[in-house]
Amino acid sequence: MSAENTTQAGVYDETCSWAEAYAEDQRRYVCLHIPSSSVDQPKICEKHCPHKLSYVLAFESRWRGVCDRCDRSLCVRVVYSHQETAVEGFLVGRHPPPVLPRPRGEGEREEDILNILYSHPLPTSINDYKSHPLYVLRRHLLKFEAIYPVDSKILGYCRGEPVLSRDCVFTLHTRETWLKEGRVVKRDEEPYKVVKARPKKGMSLLERDASTVEVFGLWQTEVYVPPPVVDGVVPRNEYGNVELFQPSMLPAGARHIRIAGIQKVARKLEVSYVPAMIGWDFHSGHCCPVIDGIVVAEESEEMLMEAWRQEEQMMIEKEMKKREARVLERWKKLVRGVLIRERVQRTYRLT
Numbered sequence: 001m002s003a004e005n006t007t008q009a010g011v012y013d014e015t016c017s018w019a020e021a022y023a024e025d026q027r028r029y030v031c032l033h034i035p036s037s038s039v040d041q042p043k044i045c046e047k048h049c050p051h052k053l054s055y056v057l058a059f060e061s062r063w064r065g066v067c068d069r070c071d072r073s074l075c076v077r078v079v080y081s082h083q084e085t086a087v088e089g090f091l092v093g094r095h096p097p098p099v100l101p102r103p104r105g106e107g108e109r110e111e112d113i114l115n116i117l118y119s120h121p122l123p124t125s126i127n128d129y130k131s132h133p134l135y136v137l138r139r140h141l142l143k144f145e146a147i148y149p150v151d152s153k154i155l156g157y158c159r160g161e162p163v164l165s166r167d168c169v170f171t172l173h174t175r176e177t178w179l180k181e182g183r184v185v186k187r188d189e190e191p192y193k194v195v196k197a198r199p200k201k202g203m204s205l206l207e208r209d210a211s212t213v214e215v216f217g218l219w220q221t222e223v224y225v226p227p228p229v230v231d232g233v234v235p236r237n238e239y240g241n242v243e244l245f246q247p248s249m250l251p252a253g254a255r256h257i258r259i260a261g262i263q264k265v266a267r268k269l270e271v272s273y274v275p276a277m278i279g280w281d282f283h284s285g286h287c288c289p290v291i292d293g294i295v296v297a298e299e300s301e302e303m304l305m306e307a308w309r310q311e312e313q314m315m316i317e318k319e320m321k322k323r324e325a326r327v328l329e330r331w332k333k334l335v336r337g338v339l340i341r342e343r344v345q346r347t348y349r350l351t
Contacts, residue, residue, distance in 0.1 A: 195213060242275070269304065
């Protein structure tokens with residue numbers, strides 16, 4: 001195509017297209033906008049597009065989204081994304097996208113996006129800070145989000161509100177949620193934030209409004225160290241389980257055996273064991289603990305495994321005997337039927 005042979009209406013009607021070439025020396029893609037005879041000026045595409053850009057796709061051996069290089073409003077949405085889930089979901093619908101190798105220049109592409117964002121001045125609109133990958137306003141913090149440290153550096157102001165770096169935003173959790181991550185709140189730590197608790201079933205409206213929950217940040221926690229096994233007895237919680245949300249939560253001197261039927265063997269041998277709870281199952285508004293195997297002292301593991309193998313062998317032999325008995329019974333029925341048929345034929349002289 002050439003700019004002389006192309007009319008303005010013919011090019012910028014419903015779609016806006018251009019070419020891109022990969023520059024090996026610069027290790028990045030270069031935009032070639034033929035109608036305007038521009039090279040490496042992606043903002044030209046945004047300027048001459050007849051409508052607001054929703055998606056920008058590039059086609060080579062496959063398609064991929066390149067919105068970030070062409071529209072600054074779309075740039076903030078994909079700065080940390082490798083898969084561009086919004087574009088893929090739009091094209092493939094319910095079907096998951098194929099697993100494809102990371103295209104060349106992907107790392108440089110993300111670096112270019114960050115450079116573009118850093119080169120822009122601070123947004124002047126309050127709405128632009130919502131979900132912005134670099135900057136945040138306190139008003140846009142979610143329920144379980146907070147700024148840490150409190151005296152974080154202020155990068156600027158937007159209509160009188162301080163603009164902070166997105167790197168200072170941390171997600172807070174309750175004590176129970178941190179325990180699921182294998183961490184516990186340090187002693188004498190004050191909650192970093194107190195938020196409204198989620199309503200529980202059976203609570204009145206007044207109780208729902210008054211109920212609160214304390215949440216803590218990562219810097220207020222430490223790795224959970226479970227109590228060790230003492231004299232072959234595995235420690236358990238008040239519900240008689242061992243909480244194994246993470247592998248690091250296994251008590252010292254204990255072993256986690258995840259084999260079906262191992263509890264029955266442990267009861268027969270009268271070996272001290274504790275069911276291992278690995279999570280919660282939420283169904284129909286109720287939650288039930290998920291049990292996966294048992295936890296025993298490490299000195300009892302080999303004995304339990306040997307007893308379990310013997311038990312399995314006995315069950316296999318028992319099942320084989322049952323199967324042989326069923327086969328013999330069926331053969332008896334077959335032979336009995338043949339004999340009855342022969343007797344009837346002889347008695348009534350049937351041919």
